[in-house]
Amino acid sequence: MSGALSPREAACVYDRIGRLQDWQSLYEGPAIAELLRAGNFAKARSVYELGPGTGALAERLLSDYLPKDARYRGVDVSPKMVRLARERLHRWAERARIDLVDGSLPLPGPDGGYDRYLAAYVFDLLAPGYSVRVLEEARRLLGQAGLLCLVSLTPGRSGSSRLVSAGWRRLWQLDARIVGGCRPIDLAPLLIAAGWEIRHRSVVQAWSVSSEIVVASPRLVGGQ
Numbered sequence: 001m002s003g004a005l006s007p008r009e010a011a012c013v014y015d016r017i018g019r020l021q022d023w024q025s026l027y028e029g030p031a032i033a034e035l036l037r038a039g040n041f042a043k044a045r046s047v048y049e050l051g052p053g054t055g056a057l058a059e060r061l062l063s064d065y066l067p068k069d070a071r072y073r074g075v076d077v078s079p080k081m082v083r084l085a086r087e088r089l090h091r092w093a094e095r096a097r098i099d100l101v102d103g104s105l106p107l108p109g110p111d112g113g114y115d116r117y118l119a120a121y122v123f124d125l126l127a128p129g130y131s132v133r134v135l136e137e138a139r140r141l142l143g144q145a146g147l148l149c150l151v152s153l154t155p156g157r158s159g160s161s162r163l164v165s166a167g168w169r170r171l172w173q174l175d176a177r178i179v180g181g182c183r184p185i186d187l188a189p190l191l192i193a194a195g196w197e198i199r200h201r202s203v204v205q206a207w208s209v210s211s212e213i214v215v216a217s218p219r220l221v222g223g224q
């Protein structure tokens, strides 16, 4: 199998990965910390997350970053991940929910119902055309003052990180399932082309794996 995984294929892969996903924190941790700094979550009222996996980021948000009455909703295609995330977030059951989705669009959720839209290491596994449609959905779900907060694998810029990302992409081309469907991508150009205004962008390296962190807001039509 080569090329991006379909949502159904991603569900099978992540049903098998399950809790092992949390080991990725080895290289994801510093980038997630940067996202938590840049996303201004202390001011968030309602958070939407695409692909929360085991719910590790949601747990950190709910316990340490969000106001005590802020709401959280995550949607994931993997039944196993949905079960793990629900278990992890049971303490916040009154204001946190996780829904199983099948990858079809539109995503569940009201227009303008959220002020943060998160996706950590999810855009790097989506097919390019699907990513564009998911970004349109993010725009629909976010209110005008909302922030899109993304992290993904990105090509290394120098030395060992360049070698690691080239090897990673080769494995992905061979069979995307080997690397959980993920490959290094450039988020910023994708967002700019889709009409987002970049408010924060950085690249963080851990264990020679590079991650791009982007916080963006919907560009207002006609400069309103």
Ligand SMILES: C[S@@+](CC[C@H](N)C(=O)[O-])C[C@H]1O[C@@H](n2cnc3c(N)ncnc32)[C@H](O)[C@@H]1O
Residues within 6 Å of the ligand: 007, 010, 011, 014, 021, 024, 028, 050, 051, 052, 053, 054, 056, 075, 076, 077, 078, 081, 101, 103, 119, 120, 121, 122, 125, 180, 182
């Ligand atoms: C690489 S894992 C990242 C999990 C988590 N965000 C983290 O950083 O640990 C990707 C997650 O996205 C989910 N996923 C993949 N495609 C999806 C889609 N089209 N819609 C919703 N979730 C998806 C997978 O089931 C998996 O839980």
